[in-house]
């Protein structure tokens with residue numbers, strides 16, 4: 001692997017800027033980024049409001065679990081849709097070849113693609129979580145709000161949002177370098193983004209007891225996996241195969 | 249189209265020494281299929297080199313290989329002074345620019361945004377100035393803010409060219425820059441290439457248009473999986489075709505042997521429909537002598553024409569040989 005040379009942030013920045021400009025004008029991606037998060041935020045808000053204040057503890061726990069889960073689908077699924085475009089999309093448009101004839105390195109190309117998906121995803125996911133918390137804090141019964149505002153839960157959500165997004169992005173990009181069809185990449189990407197969400201589900205449903213230590217530990221673990229994933233995907237990035245479209 | 253003549257664009261590029269491209273025994277296979285084999289040639293700095301060949305001859309694959317997109321299966325090459333190896337990929341790519349067969353623009357982005365992205369990928373300074381100069385060179389300055397989606401095929405091709413000019417490359421690879429363009433648009437591209445040539449830019453150009461190669465290129469290589477021949481267009485014509493002089497007379501000569509044999513520069517003759525075809529060593533030497541002899545023999549001379557073979561004749565001759573060889 002020759003990815004150890006210094007990365008050029010000029011190139012990475014140029015790529016991120018291009019991607020964001022392109023996303024904004026890509027109706028499919030723009031709609032996904034706008035609508036999908038709203039769905040996954042509004043649904044939990046409605047369920048919280050429908051829950052009677054004297055609901056049994058079990059029911060409350062289940063609700064909190066589902067809400068956490070739905071909110072976590074935002075960082076998991078947006079990248080799957082957006083980052084799946086990363087390589088196949090460029091190839092389908094015929095833009096990959098000219099890009100690869102510039103001095104850009106695979107690690108730079110992939111990091112740029114990942115950041116371009118990561119930044120909007122995390123911003124959107126935090127905003128949605130913030131709106132959810134705001135709605136709960138203002139309008140939900142204090143009992144319910146107390147449970148949802150529990151520090152370890154909030155911390156889990158805050159920590160896991162970026163690492164789940166990171167995971168989903170690398171999975172989607174890895175798939176994107178290997179498939180020849182955008183739609184297939186998106187479907188596989190959505191599936192591949194789910195395993196970390198399952199872990200969070202277990203925490204949400206109190207199968208795994210939430211605690212600050214656990215959240216930090218799991219978050220750190222996923223972060224390491226994200227970094228390894230970047231290097232792995234960069235190593236998988238095979239200029240020749242990408243240009244010729246041949247399968248591995 | 250005009251090529252920038254202000255000081256910035258014509259600033260003396262440090263003309264590198266040595267050849268721009270050296271290719272030695274280069275071969276590329278895709279599994280069982282050989283795209284090109286054992287290709288050897290070199291291109292000097294400042295030269296416009298034309299790469300001709302029928303569909304599937306391996307032109308694009310050669311460009312992609314020299315542009316470090318594909319790894320050669322065998323052989324060696326030096327591009328812009330650097331050995332063609334994976335480790336040199338980034339350095340080579342920063343010295344060259346490639347315009348692929350399809351321009352490959354981001355259709356949702358504007359012309360300027362497309363160029364700005366690539367200026368960033370080349371880590372160029374003064375991006376605005378460079379973009380402006382590149383767009384002016386291809387006469388597209390007024391379309392800078394239009395989305396590429398709204399451009400016609402010919403205009404997109406020009407954006408591709410502007411993009412390739414951004415980084416002031418030492419070597420410019422153009423893969424069929426005029427394919428699918430109308431004659432006027434093609435002429436614009438020709439003018440541009442000509443202007444770049446005068447600026448000393450090294451250009452490696454693939455094309456199907458033989459007249460184009462003949463008009464633009466200092467040297468051409470004719471390719472059909474292997475490199476069939478290489479040289480200046482006029483050299484190739486001479487090498488492949490015997491020089492002849494056509495003599496048309498009002499009536500057949502009474503004794504052609506007595507009139508034609510032994511004249512300076514004439515090596516032999518045979519009768520043709522219009523008169524006679526003479527094999528000559530030098531038409532300029534033979535023509536006056538033939539004219540005097542024919543008139544001296546009392547015949548009415550209608551025309552005296554030296555053979556004209558175009559690059560197209562050379563090309564068709566070579567490729568036909570290949571087709572026949574395959575049929576055997």
Ligand SMILES: Nc1ncnc2c1ncn2[C@@H]1O[C@H](COP(=O)(O)OP(=O)(O)OP(=O)(O)O)[C@@H](O)[C@H]1O
Nearest residue numbers: 244278281282283302303304305306307308309310
């Ligand atoms: N990725 C690939 N996988 C397998 N074979 C390939 C691949 N790319 C090119 N080839 C084969 O290599 C040969 C040369 O193709 P290439 O595209 O270089 O030809 P070309 O001279 O550019 O043709 P054209 O004039 O049609 O553009 C062809 O037989 C082609 O089918």
Ligand SMILES: [Mg+2]
Nearest residue numbers: 307308309349
């Ligand atoms: Mg081609």
